[in-house]
Amino acid sequence: MGQKYIRQFIQILISLGIAVWIFWFLYQDIALDELIDQIRSSNWAWIMFSLVISMLGYLVRSWRWILLIDTEEGKKVTLTRAYHAVMIGNLVNMLIPRAGEVARCGVLTRTNGISVGYLIGTVIVERSVDLLCLVTTIILAFLVEKELFLSLTRQLIDLESLGQTILSNLPVVVGGIAVLMLLIFYIFKQFRDHGLINKLQHFFREILSGLKRIGKLSNPTGFWISSVLLWVIYFMTMYTISFGIPSTANLSSGEVLLVMVMGSIGMIAPVQGGIGTFHALVAFILIQLGISEVDGKIFAVIIHSTQVIVILGAGLISWLIMMKLPSWKKPEQT
Template structure:
């Protein structure tokens, strides 16, 4: 049995190795001079604007987080401290995937005396809501660019042939679906006490309970509107960078939305900062939109690179600021 620290180190090194390999495989044919030339020719007013928008999005995420904190312990958390904790979390994610959630909770627990358990509960709810909005954004992108979705699906399978076969064998398919549903029901009934089933049920129950609990917040409308605005800001960030690069300046809003969706999926992958996966998915969808392969890869490198620098600089500033704050000492009752 491996020691937990050794196991964690191996996992981190494997994820980092995978990220580096994907990045190298994607950019092995692009010369540094070509990339640098594209960087120099880009409109940095637009790209600078995208960074300003991103910073506001980070602050808004911190402000939204404070709306979920109703613990009576410790001292109240300001939106400024919450923002700095969020940035420390983003910084930690560059080192260890998924470590940011624990890092930002830990640093606020240190300075404000609120239990990590309570803070982690708010983060889980926050991530659950973000997942709901991501699914909604994917659905919106499908509605806006449905022809492209169908075209991509046709590249993988012949949809017309499948539809024809399904129509011809409809009774068999319906019967098969009925048998499948019955089988899954029996399987669920038999193994409903299995740990995986119980964990899944508990996770869904917590999400449902958390969503219901949002209505009891002091500012529920503020929470939902800020959640929506965070995704609008993601879109505006991608849109601003697309305007700043000549090869993508003519993309429509719907196409930029599709690129944003692919980038968001790439960032969900368990690798440091979405390195490699973000680039691969964004470049892939841009190629499908008619952008030259090299230009698509360079676009992905520029937007990810600028965001990476922003997180490094702002995250380090936030980490230094929060570490200089005195640790919370629980008042002693007389």
């Protein structure tokens, strides 16, 4: 048991070290004066409005979670308790990547008597749907900003020469794909009892069973509407904050959508609160949109820092409130 905790502690230190290194590498050339000037010149009415929208997003996420907790077990979860649990989860995620999902389930188990296993199942469904929404948003961003997408791809890959190479070697390419698919099938069949293969199979089975579970909810329509609304809120949070910063005030809605997609990808990286990865990807896409490197990096700092402050403040308040609540006790049978 001691070795397990040591290994987890080392993993946390490594992820934090990577995050800090990426952040330092990005901002080592940014003068503090430039950051202060950008903060002073920003329209904080827009930025504060974006924070109000993001808080609405946490409420919507809490409501969606309630819709998933479709059980007679324990005490019925109110929107207030679900919100506080979600904010505690976000707070813990700032310290330990992915641990917040377990933390928020543990909070409701203590206060409402619903089993951790059941609640973790609902979180897996949430994350599966969020992944589906992210992929859909990426496709939407591609359709809206197709030329920019292709331009970015051309910077990484010579599409024309790649296409010619594939066409001139089409039989080899088709044969290679067929061999690769057969190899994957063989590996999954031959090593189906291996730990990694089991985890992959279990992961995809959980996603499939989770999506099937949504159809059995008492309000599946509300669940899907809230899931879509969440991503609209994410976009509006980014869009409104872009108005508040002079360097990004003229970005189109399609360009902001691209920034949001890159930021979302950065946030799912296994580092504390997306530190470093969020900043790197958001700054990268802004530079491609014609924003200066300094302004792009400062924009990433402002939007990430304001969200972190909200999570820290609201998360601590939620933690204090939930810790004062008594633990749930099963009613005695009469």
